Amino acid sequence: MWMAEPWWRDAVVYQVYPRSFAASGSSGEGDFRGIRSRLGYLGDLGVTAIWLNPFYPSPMRDSGYDVADYFDVDPRFGTLEDFDALVDAARNLGIRVIIDIVPNHCSSAHPWFQEALASPPGGPARDRFFFRDRPNNWESHFGGSAWTQVPDGQWYLHLFDSSQPDFDWRHPDVAAMFERVLRFWLDRGVAAIRIDMANTLYKDAGLPDLSEDAATRPYYHQPEIHALYRSWRAILDSYSAEEFPGPRGAVAEIWFNHPDEVVPYLAAEGLPQTFNFKLMRVPWAARELREVIDEALGLVRGSTSSMPWVLGNHDITRLVSRLGVDQDLIRVPTEDWRRGTASVDVALGTHRARAAALLLLALPGSAYLYQGDELGLPEHFTIPADEREDPTFHRTDGAAVGRDGCRAPLPWSGSAAPFGFTDQAVRTWLPQPDWSELTVERQSADPGSMLNLYRAALQLRHGHPALGDGGLEWLDLGQNVLAFQREPGFMFMLNFGDAPVLLPSERRVVLASGPVLDDALPADTAVWLDLGLR
Structure with missing residues (x-):
């Protein structure tokens, strides 16, 4: 446990x-x-x-x-x-x-895949990967087809680069x-x-x-x-x-x-x-x-x-x-x-x-x-x-x-x-x-x-009892403000708007991402506040 x-x-x-x-x-x-x-x-x-x-x-x-x-x-x-x-x-x-x-997936240089390439179609070494006679329409996450053909005519699956054959996890x-x-x-x-x-x-x-x-x-x-x-x-x-x-x-x-x-x-x-x-x-x-x-x-x-x-x-x-x-x-x-x-x-x-x-x-x-x-x-x-x-x-x-x-x-x-x-x-x-x-x-x-x-x-996160694991309580301070409170006594505010927004009156600024006005939080600025509840 x-x-x-x-x-x-x-x-x-x-x-x-x-x-x-x-x-x-x-x-x-x-x-x-x-x-x-x-x-x-x-x-x-x-x-x-x-x-x-x-x-x-x-x-x-x-x-x-x-x-x-x-x-x-x-x-x-x-x-x-x-x-x-x-x-x-x-x-x-x-x-x-x-x-x-x-x-x-592994590298195409992995010994298992090299063994698979050296084996004939249908050989057991190919069963660790996806070798097929015909590809489906899957595409690579890196662009292009997710299938590459080998000289004997079969195709192998690679959701990423052709140098990264997918394992068959079954x-x-x-x-x-x-x-x-x-x-x-x-x-x-x-x-x-x-x-x-x-x-x-x-x-x-x-x-x-x-x-x-x-x-x-x-x-x-x-x-x-x-x-x-x-x-x-x-x-x-x-x-x-x-x-x-x-x-x-x-x-x-x-x-x-x-x-x-x-x-x-x-x-x-x-x-x-x-x-x-x-x-x-x-x-x-x-x-x-x-x-x-x-x-x-x-x-x-x-x-x-x-x-x-x-x-x-x-x-x-x-x-x-x-x-x-x-x-x-x-x-x-x-x-x-x-x-x-x-x-x-x-x-x-x-x-x-x-x-x-x-x-x-x-x-x-x-x-x-x-x-x-x-x-x-x-x-x-x-x-x-x-x-x-x-x-x-x-x-x-x-x-x-x-x-x-x-x-x-x-x-x-x-x-x-x-x-x-x-x-x-x-x-x-x-x-x-x-x-x-x-x-x-x-x-x-x-x-x-x-x-x-x-x-x-x-440093503050490690020392503050409200930070780390736990929960939060959202605060409604307007549509352009993201704000929440965490116990004991911590408040977060971030202003997404163009104009400054008022800060709570009973608070102490602990840390700010940028300059803070006397009583307002500027645009695109975040602040950590101590509400004095500890």
Whole structure:
């Protein structure tokens, strides 16, 4: 059974994209030693845990989500010993380590798939994947067909890039291998797993064509998935550790449109957490944000599971840039937005992103931060085509700009690239824009910086009895104001309107995302208030 208060229910998790966080060598790519050298920064920031994107051996056709070996570390990141040293160093700072599990597909370089390619049609080695004589009409999430033909005439399924063949999870070898994968990394001390594309593992057995009016896609939310996750929950429950008592956690990447789709994942004995990504997809508007928050709180009410809040990750345009465009583009993306050529007001986006950070950290439950959002980094839209790596960009011939722009290496110090990402004058694996004004070094010295706003918010969150897990009570302060109260004595306000709004008379400003007038809250500004009730 879970503990009464598992650590993940109010955790603040920092997503580390290993290729782009910090480097120890001259390759231009981040690595475990680089991450370890910056753990003090994460400790000072005040996070509970770090989530590492995939670091397994991989051809890197999709930045490591094409896994060739689930039981090792890609040499570009280090060794298994380097991983163990990172886990130990993080533990010494009170920081847990979460790793990414990629169970929907592997790399085409994986030994199983190479064995399948070498086997004749109908051979048992092909049964671990989806080989068919004729493809259906499914499309890849990265653009184009979800099927690729091999020389003997058969086709194999890949919901993502052609280098990422999908496993057939009805084959017993697949489930058995991933049980070994889980135990291998849990034995090495990881505190939790993040499950990539957690709702796509099973496909409708008939692989039917996708109809335009289908209520749900035949590769999402198949019923067998829940028995699998109950078995994974039992594995997680069987682990504990002296340093971090209690069972290990899990968070599932599940994109859903209708709440009914996610309800079964929140059932008792299922996974502890599923992401709530809707905050990332909703426009900057009080009513729409409140609807998304209400929906999520309603879904977990009475459940032992929870839904962490997320404003950014490695798959979506950075928060500053999303909030710096006409918000109708968030509702209905245009060709300019998909191509990365829409006009962005970075100053406006930064002002709003500061307010959004205070909203994220004031909501009940846990929160995930994407590396660089605490620095207010905008999307890097101007990466040259010949330096882009995301298969989305290449499979759509640039019609979708892809995700490289949110993955550029972090700026740590200095006035020129690589901005302290490594201490050597090398080209980084993705180019950096001029981020000289946004480095950790520059912002650490500026009391009013985005970085110091995050540091202050996390310090207050850890110390305030109203923050973290719990509930909230909405306050009606007008259609352009998002406001709620949390006990004891905490109030949040965010003004989405154009004109200032009055602040409560009996209150003390604890933290604000921007300058606050004597008695009023300016536009696009958020504030944490102490109501003096403690």
